[in-house]
Structures are given as structure tokens and as C-alpha cells.
Amino acid sequence: MRRLALGSLILIALALPACTRPSNEAQTPDASPAVAAPSMHLLVAARIAGSEAPGANAMVWDDTGRIIAIGGADDLAARFPAATRHDAGDGVVMPGLIDAHGHLMNLGFALLRADLVGATSKAEIIERLQAYAATVPADAWIIGRGWDQNDWPEKDFPTAADLDAAFPDRPVWLERVDGHAGWGNSAAMRAAEAKHGKTFDGDWQVDGGRILREGDKATGVFIDAAATFIDGAVPAPSEALREEAFERALAAAAASGLTGVHDMGVSRADLALYTRFADADRLTLRVEAYADGDRDALADRCAQGPYVHDGGRLAMRGVKVYMDGALGSRGAALIADYSDEPGHRGLLLMRQEALDALLAKVKGCGLQAATHAIGDLANRLVLDGYAKVLGPEAATLDHRWRIEHAQVVSPKDLPRFAELGVIASMQPTHATSDMPWAEARLGAERIRGAYAWKTLKDGGARLALGSDFPVESVDPRLGLYSAVTRQDLEGLPLGGWQPQERLTMLDALAGFTADAAFANRREGEIGRLAEGYRADFVVLDADPAAIDAAAVPKLVVRSTWVDGAPVYQRPTDSAATP
CATH class of the missing domain: 3.10.310.70 (Diaminopimelate Epimerase; Chain A, domain 1)
Known part of the structure; x- marks a missing residue:
């Protein structure tokens, strides 16, 4: 897939609305008659997709942003006659999409x-x-x-x-x-x-x-x-410029239908900026921040414990660890030489002993490890480190440790993800961007263990899908398309590249919703549309699971909602309610 230029997102980012309501945890209403009953909101659409309610076309949530009911429009309108009505017309409502690996x-x-x-x-x-x-x-x-x-x-x-x-x-x-x-x-x-x-x-x-x-x-x-x-020689950006950059990133993500991002490699200063936005009710995404390696942010979490903002939209409970470089720049650490550069095997950013020590520190601080590993050597060493630090009971522990990218894995190591209970956090558009040259780097044998989404999933591993933006486009529609076709936007190669690793659309959607929520322990409140869950959703012009895959990149994001509040509305639909 050709990477989309970011410049076109600037106009979007300049013109999007901020969130208009704070995100509060659900509270039990006070029974006292002096306390007003919570206000309700009723959304009516052509369909509520991904819901367990058959034929549902309406959804009700309260003013805490929690879903109260999903079902038929007439029934819910009768049950909640005082609810504020939002009409999505012929739009399809989907669970909010979550990018499991990005860089805001x-x-x-x-x-x-x-x-x-x-x-x-x-x-x-x-x-x-x-x-x-x-x-x-x-x-x-x-x-x-x-x-x-x-x-x-x-x-x-x-x-x-x-x-x-x-x-x-x-x-x-x-x-x-x-x-x-x-x-x-x-x-x-x-x-x-x-x-x-x-x-x-x-x-x-x-x-x-x-x-x-x-x-x-x-x-x-x-x-x-x-x-x-x-x-280190580039002049540091001012705090005002950092704030502008964050605003634009939030806006671009919301415009693409994202309601959540797992933000990989967040510094102490970045978390402080995010917290200021959350305090001021300006945080329009649910951001799960991962500390930037063994630095100040990790030291803070070890000293103070995992961080969760009271508003429910910001947390730091994990650490991004870095093991090797990238395949495109021949920095991914390989077991054998690069096929197109004999004598070179990439770059390890830390030795096994240092990795094991850092992982032990992460475990001791009660945090989740999310380790960047692209090459087959890096993936093997990370799996070895996880096995050592988590111990023989790793598969029975609810650790949720992750490998970020898991891009080139030896076939011998693929089953170890499920055996150790390790989440494979993968980015479908990496495969379609890299396919013109990846085999030249790896050769015909190793390429069979690369971008192996279906093999990992069929082997019992959990997949959390994302984009690695801005390495790839922030747009999750492109990730869904790549996951199910393994083709570029022109439909090439015919049948898909390494087509045996294609996912179904339902599996791809799960990777961007429920499974992404599982990857940061939020599966009980986001990633699905169900009673008691957060009203995080996106209104599209069609259901991705009900149309031809070639049309998925052209799906229109009409609006994006977090905690039942609109954080993006398509400009041409500005006269409409949702």
C-alpha cells in the first residue's frame, strides 16, 4: 500500500471540534429526590453493527457516557421518551476504532x-x-x-x-x-x-x-x-508548538474514526502535556500511554505506580521497550545475514542481559511490557526474555505482555506467542508498504515467517492491530483493507501478497476494537457496543463487513464519538446532528 501523505490532514486538523463534555467514570445515581435524574441520549441509525442485539438500529447512553440500552428505535424511544435524540440517518454505527500502536x-x-x-x-x-x-x-x-x-x-x-x-x-x-x-x-x-x-x-x-x-x-x-x-542539535520545540502538535494529532485521529490510541514511547514531558489536556477536558481520544523505555516516565511509574487519570481517557500502565531497528533501513536484527547485504545482520539496541534486567524491573513495578521487535533475532531474544522473567507459569498469568510489530519471526518461534500468552501487536499496512522490497531483504525462505498474522492467530495468539502512525497513515480504514487483501490500493498483486496470511474482515475489525481493548485491559468497557460499555463509536456510511474489501478505504467517517460526545463531525455533514 502506498503511504498517504500527511499534508492533506493539516486542513482537517485545523478545523475539528474539541470534546465538549468531560469523560467521567460511571456513578450510581443518588436515590435522593433532590438529585436530578441523569439525562439520556438516543441515537437512531440504519444499523448498530457489532452489537449482540439482533437487528438493532438504536442506542441509548446516559450523561456519564455509558451505554444503557441497544435495540430497536421504536422500543427505545418508548422506554426513554425524554432522551435527547440524535439521528444518524442511513449511517452505520460501529464500535470506536482503536489503534494499538501509534505515536501521537x-x-x-x-x-x-x-x-x-x-x-x-x-x-x-x-x-x-x-x-x-x-x-x-x-x-x-x-x-x-x-x-x-x-x-x-x-x-x-x-x-x-x-x-x-x-x-x-x-x-x-x-x-x-x-x-x-x-x-x-x-x-x-x-x-x-x-x-x-x-x-x-x-x-x-x-x-x-x-x-x-x-x-x-x-x-x-x-x-x-x-x-x-x-x-540533539535540533533546537527543542517550544511548549506552545508541542501543544499545537498534540492538538493536530488528536484531530487527525478523530477524523479517521479513532476513539483510542495506544501511544508508544511517551516521555514524562509528553504525559504532563496529555494530563493538562485531560484536566481541561480537551483530550478527544482515549490514550493508553506507554513509557519511553528506561527513562524518567518509567521511574515515575515505579515510584508512584500505574497512572490512570480520573476522567477515564488517559493512563500509563506499560512501558515501550526497544530491541532493534527497522527492516527498511536494515536495522532489524536478523539471525542470518541480510539477503541484499551479506555480512550485515542489523542492529540490536540492547543485549540480552540488559533486556532481561529491564523486563524484571518492569515486572517488579507491576507494569506491562510492550517490546519493539522486528527482526527474527530480536523477536527470539524478546520471547526468551519474556519466558525467563515471567517464568514457567507465563501462559497462565494474566500479564498481557506484548511484542510490538512481531514483523519477521522464525517459524520455530511463531507458536511461542500463544505458549507464553504474548500479544502480537501488528500493523497490517506495514506488509503492504514493504511487500515490493521485503523479500529482497529476507529471501524466499524467511519471508514465510514475516507479517504472519493468520498463522499467529490460528496458533492461538491474540492480535492487536494498529498502524504505527506516522510511519504509516493514521487512517484505520487502510489497515482494515490491508489486513483482508494484502494488496495495494490498485488491487495488486492479484490475490494478495503471501495471501495465506490474510485475515477475515471480522478478525481485522476485532484487532482494531475488542482485541485492541484487551491488549490494555479495557475489554470490559471499550471495544464493543454493549450495555455498561463506554459510548465510544464511529458513524460510517456502510458496514466494513458487509461491503467488498476494495471499497473499505473509501468508507466515509461521518462522525466520531467518545463517551457519547462528538469529537469529530464530517464538515459536509455539519448541518446534521451526528
């Missing part, structure tokens, strides 16, 4: 920076950067995200020289689409060398990273941990 702040900043997604050549990159440069102060760094050399005719990594002709003196720093590599010009490297007091030339490398060189000269591409050298 990265998405927000991507919407504020040069958008390089889908650029098909270095020349196009330069054109986009020149247009962006005209919109920011003349002394500002030119920051962008989204390039992918696999989309270019030559397929080779770029160099600083490719940028220097257009930008000889102004620092340029461009994050690769996977977030695991960066490309800078000579001015950016000079600024970073001055800050760190060391040259990037030579033959040295940093643990968990790779500076690409020609001979002993740095080329301008920095992979994984090496990219932090340039990142």
Missing part, C-alpha cells in the same frame, strides 16, 4: 513539518523542502519526515551532498519514514559535531546505531542510536 506527538510534528511521504525521487524531496522552507523563519532548521529510498529508482541511501546544493548553509534533518534513520546535510552535521565535540568521520560506531560512511567519511545518513547525535 510524532504525528503532530509530522503535520507541522515538511511532508516527504510518497516522494518518488531525491529531486522531488528537494522540491518539497524548498516549498516548506519558504513557510518558516529563514534561520530555522528545515525538518522533515517520511522519505523512503525504496520508493526511488536507484533504491540507495541518499547523502548529504544530495541536499547541499540546494541548502549549503541551512541545516536540514529528515527522518526516514520508519523513524529509525535520518538524513542530514553538511550544515546539520557541522552543527551536531560542534555540539558534541566530535567528528562523524572515521571508523567508530555507537552501540545500537550506525553512521553510514564512504571510506571514512560520514555520508549524512544516521541509523537508530546514531541519529540521536543530530536530533
